Amino acid sequence: DVKVTQSSRYLVKRTGEKVFLECVQDMDHENMFWYRQDPGLGLRLIYFSYDVKMKEKGDIPEGYSVSREKKERFSLILESASTNQTSMYLCASSFGSGSYEQYFGPGTRLTVT
Amino acid sequence: GENVEQHPSTLSVQEGDSAVIKCTYSDSASNYFPWYKQELGKRPQLIIDIRSNVGEKKDQRIAVTLNKTAKHFSLHITETQPEDSAVYFCAAILTGSARQLTFGSGTQLTVLP
Numbered sequence: 001d002v003k004v005t006q007s008s009r010y011l012v013k014r015t016g017e018k019v020f021l022e023c024v025q026d027m028d029h030e031n032m033f034w035y036r037q038d039p040g041l042g043l044r045l046i047y048f049s050y051d052v053k054m055k056e057k058g059d060i061p062e063g064y065s066v067s068r069e070k071k072e073r074f075s076l077i078l079e080s081a082s083t084n085q086t087s088m089y090l091c092a093s094s095f096g097s098g099s100y101e102q103y104f105g106p107g108t109r110l111t112v113t
Numbered sequence: 114g115e116n117v118e119q120h121p122s123t124l125s126v127q128e129g130d131s132a133v134i135k136c137t138y139s140d141s142a143s144n145y146f147p148w149y150k151q152e153l154g155k156r157p158q159l160i161i162d163i164r165s166n167v168g169e170k171k172d173q174r175i176a177v178t179l180n181k182t183a184k185h186f187s188l189h190i191t192e193t194q195p196e197d198s199a200v201y202f203c204a205a206i207l208t209g210s211a212r213q214l215t216f217g218s219g220t221q222l223t224v225l226p
Contacts, residue, residue, distance in 0.1 A: 004156075033213070040122065042202060042218040043157070058213065059114075090156070100145055100206060102214065104156040 003027070004105040006091055012111045019078040021108050023091030029103075030096030032074035034058075034066060037088040037107070049074055050096065081112045115140040117205050119217025126193050127225050134220045136203035137185040143205040146186045147214070148177060151200045161188070193224045 007022035023032065033048040035058075045058030047066040055066050063085060067075045074093075078085055091105040116139040126132045138146075147162035163170045163177045163186065170177050174193075179186040186205075190197055203217040 040218055042119070043216040045213055045215075048213055056211075098208065100147065100208060100214070101159050101162075104158070106156050 004091060004093055004103050006089075006105040006108050008108050009106060010109045010111075012113065013078075013081050014113055015082060017078075017081050017112075019081050019110065019112075021076040021078075021089055021091075021110070023074045023076070023093075023105055024072055025074075025093040025103070026072065027093065027095070027103065028071065029093035030071075031094040032068065033092040033094075033102065034064075034074065034076045035090045035092065036060070037090055043090065046076065081110075083112050086110060086112045115143055115205055115207075115212065115215040117203060117215050117217040119203050119220055121220060122218065123221045123223070125223045125225055128193060128195060130193055132190045132193055132197070132222055132224075134188045134201055134203070134222070135185060136187070136205075136217050137183075138205040138215075139184070140205070140207065141181075141184060142207045142210075145206050145208045146177070146179060147204050148175075148188050149202045149204065149216075151202065151219075153199070157202060190222075193222075195224050195226060198222060198224045 004025045034046040035043040049055045049068040065077045089108045092102040094102045119136045144165035149157040150160045151157040174191050176189045200219045202219050204214040206214045
């Protein structure tokens with residue numbers, strides 16, 4: 001069974017804190033993605049990675065960075081959290097090589113106060 | 114880049130009725146159009162997809178139609194049931210390119226008993 005896990009379901013941080021969100025997939029997928037989900041805005045792509053140590057900006061990368069040191073793990077980093085980064089964060093992965101179905105993690109609800 | 118508009122944002126139907134959700138896309142080169150379903154508190158999951166060389170695809174009670182000329186595609190759910198209540202996202206992509214899926218803003222479907 002396909003499995004994408006995220007390190008936390010709920011997270012509360014203070015403004016200015018550094019925040020790490022981790023995502024792990026056990027399917028040997030090449031591609032991994034970070035989205036944020038806000039009501040009325042759908043799923044917006046923050047960053048994605050198609051290989052270890054590779055990363056590409058999505059539509060809304062400002063204020064975020066990512067790290068992919070191992071194939072199965074993709075981390076999203078908020079260098080200095082701000083209240084406008086309060087959101088639901090979803091990680092996803094896909095096989096690559098012409099396969100476009102994305103498998104999502106359960107999401108992390110981040111609140112920045 | 115691609116822009117996907119999705120309507121309506123909310124939809125309520127009586128159990129047993131049909132539901133239709135529509136999406137329009139801006140890039141005429143896009144050729145793959147998936148639909149994801151996200152039940153309350155759960156992760157999005159792919160339910161059906163269509164490629165541009167096909168005008169319609171069915172899977173039991175759900176179907177997707179594509180009009181390439183008008184650049185729009187629709188999700189049709191017949192004989193709706195309470196378990197169809199969820200947020201539905203459409204998406205579009207040009208396969209084989211460096212682009213990634215662009216999602217619509219989502220439709221909250223509520224099936225009333």
